[in-house]
Amino acid sequence: MAQAPIPVLVNGAAGKMGREVVKAVAQAEDMTLLGAIDKSPEHMDKDAGELAGIEALEVPITDQFEPMLALASQERQQAVMVDFTHPSSIYNNIRSAIAYGVRPVVGTTGLSPEQIQDLAEFADKASTGCLIIPNFSIGMVLLQQAAIAASQHFDHVEIIELHHNQKADAPSGTAIQTAEMLAEMGKAFNPALVEETEKLPGARGGLAQEGIRIHSIRLPGLIAHQEVIFGAAGQVYTLRHDTSDRACYMPGVLLAIRKVLQLKSLVYGLEKIM
Amino acid sequence: MAQAPIPVLVNGAAGKMGREVVKAVAQAEDMTLLGAIDKSPEHMDKDAGELAGIEALEVPITDQFEPMLALASQERQQAVMVDFTHPSSIYNNIRSAIAYGVRPVVGTTGLSPEQIQDLAEFADKASTGCLIIPNFSIGMVLLQQAAIAASQHFDHVEIIELHHNQKADAPSGTAIQTAEMLAEMGKAFNPALVEETEKLPGARGGLAQEGIRIHSIRLPGLIAHQEVIFGAAGQVYTLRHDTSDRACYMPGVLLAIRKVLQLKSLVYGLEKIM
């Protein structure tokens, strides 16, 4: 007998990421879209599928969060709530979902360490899986894991990240995170052979931890790209990730929906379930 | 008390790789060059260091292989023989070294599976470590391991290898090996969305196992480069290794010299000791 499909609630279903999730869940054979929640009045009662640019799914956008959790809790198959809402609401959203026995998969960032700790205890007590995933890009996690492996054998590394020129911050959060992961290896990278002189201040990039330099390129036409370049005598080893569309996060979202059903506690980070 | 340096014999010390090994061993603080063996008459009795382009090491090139093994076997510290000679001689070289209790690190390729099996049994009986390493490039092994990790999450991959135009064979042995490693994952890559038409035969590259395509570029100015490109909706993940100098193999050679002392049997492949 075939497994019944996983019932999925999408919270924030009218947002950019929410629409992608609606589409991905609708197209996954082992899932069914149970509900589509969003607080923005302009999309109320629209069909979630049509809003996402696919066929009608007969699932209207609603702002009735708790009733949807109650509905989901009555499904015979364990239900999952995917949350791409707002930093200010996710703490309560997660607690409510767990209280109803619905398993949260949360992509919104902004929880404090204390909040995460508190939610972890709450999930533990309820023996309910809960996934908090700041970055759903499987490709970026693979790049970071490959970079960590390489850093055990290479002493020299620099990071280049390239983004469209509407991005205000430099370096990107992901580049900073990558440098932090490498820095945790506990070694000083890029021991200098010569005393460097910057004829233009900043030419050598921004200095992150442990001697790792990050260079940020901003140009229209670029989307979101990161390179980690390792060098040693006679060789260069480069890892590059290019993102061109939010669709790239969906394999990670679907993986998280499947995995959260097997968990009995809170887990943080996509790398933990890959 | 500091550890005594590891005594190293270099067999094939006048060849291109042999000279690099002489240089690397001479510069490694935990090793000492005990002997430099080569059969080519033109370099006989030259100083191995000077031949390698560094300072004189007071180690003359000799063709006396067995006497050098005998000498090495009398060292208090376990000795290692690094062999970059010829496919026709390595089988006997390895047996001789093990017979004298000298641990072989062999970079020459060309042993048959039967020969490797036979040598493995011989090493087992003698409880002597022996390393056979077809590719000493740590960067390439890292790339291949990262590719294997990525292939668990990506269904689409192509390989581009770029070499100087003096290379006759296409694709490169390393690119074929990379495709084989991916093919061993046991899944069919690159399921077709559309029926492809080649307006120029060969445009889509060479088809290796499991749907993996390899493209070989040959141009002067290139040295040795390999890219493995993974694609999925909205993202591309690229691994690239560039080799510009034989020096790139030396970290792998030094690692092998240190590791072979801890082994009691034959091990094949750099990835096993990284």
Added chain:
Amino acid sequence: MAQAPIPVLVNGAAGKMGREVVKAVAQAEDMTLLGAIDKSPEHMDKDAGELAGIEALEVPITDQFEPMLALASQERQQAVMVDFTHPSSIYNNIRSAIAYGVRPVVGTTGLSPEQIQDLAEFADKASTGCLIIPNFSIGMVLLQQAAIAASQHFDHVEIIELHHNQKADAPSGTAIQTAEMLAEMGKAFNPALVEETEKLPGARGGLAQEGIRIHSIRLPGLIAHQEVIFGAAGQVYTLRHDTSDRACYMPGVLLAIRKVLQLKSLVYGLEKIM
């Protein structure tokens, strides 16, 4: 006194390229959208701006082609028709536009050499500018011109084009066109140093004219990319163009609209007006 804006008709205004043109013309300070023509019944009478994803422009989609030309011919300022319709209709569209004194800028491909010759004579007689532009990408034209300049000094070149895996043909038309442009230099590229052996048929790519090889990569996540790689002893010179959005064609379209007003005959190719 400021110049009056250029009145522009967009033919095929409901198509993907047509919508981009509507948006670009609406946002160009020196142009005004006079009419938006399309034959598809489903978009009839919709506002062209809203259909293009911008504000309402009070220009409804109409299928009345000749009346719009008649209207445009009464403008005090010379009008331009941008045509992104169908190969089967452009010959007649161009003749009609010229007959009404409206200057055509045509992006649709598919005219035969005889048709182009015929239209050129027709434009000559009417002393009316007409632009036929098979590729509106300024970046690609720059790449091709840079490649032609490089081919005077480099004897070795290969082309790699990378596209999404929904593209059925390989190589891409643009890659073939680039090879043809280089081949017109009248020299044989890539004289062989060694006799090449393909261990996998097709590994060395598709052989275009004059020894130029083209390699076609197809992966999801890729969009449209082309590299031309020149090699010589000790150096490699690479030209790469990445397209991520139809917006990239708009600077070429706007340039063509401005330039066609200065012409008195038919001109073929964006490179002629850059």
Added chain:
Amino acid sequence: MAQAPIPVLVNGAAGKMGREVVKAVAQAEDMTLLGAIDKSPEHMDKDAGELAGIEALEVPITDQFEPMLALASQERQQAVMVDFTHPSSIYNNIRSAIAYGVRPVVGTTGLSPEQIQDLAEFADKASTGCLIIPNFSIGMVLLQQAAIAASQHFDHVEIIELHHNQKADAPSGTAIQTAEMLAEMGKAFNPALVEETEKLPGARGGLAQEGIRIHSIRLPGLIAHQEVIFGAAGQVYTLRHDTSDRACYMPGVLLAIRKVLQLKSLVYGLEKIM
């Protein structure tokens, strides 16, 4: 009747570039090595060919500069002096060569604008060609010319240069020169869309003229590489030059030797004769 070969003197023939020139001249069918001058005592009287790593040329290294010029002036075919010596000596070398009717091709940098002006007048009076070439890389000149062409159509550009970690200065002189060439277009590049914030100072690179940013990567394994990246809505256009060996300068040197014979005055820069 075949043209007699061009007699060439190499000044600085024992240096790294000088040896490459000796080799390139010896292998050029339309040239003959007339003399090899060098002041370093350690190579005196050695055969210039053997020192350059090729066959003996029966041309010994000599420090007799003026006698060699006198010899060259008696050749029936106009002679050329290629000078890769020292900034302190080139001014006098050039004057002496012109006085003897030998045409200078000078790769050494370091002349002041006044010295160049003075030499130009001296060459004019003697109606003698003279070439001063700060960068003999034809590939880099092609890249710079392609960048200038692109800058007429793109408003956004950044430069990345990547070198080995023995290079002390950042950015490289060639990257600064490229930025200067673009800045001479007389337009401000990279108008900001957003107010940028550097979370790590220097992340956005060094700011050269007219808004152009330069990023300098330093890693072992790299040699000498430069990328100029242009961006516009929906597209990126990248020019990249990779240098792996001094051999890359030889086509430029040979071109200069042939061209200087057709000149009657001083010309500065390889781009002037391409």
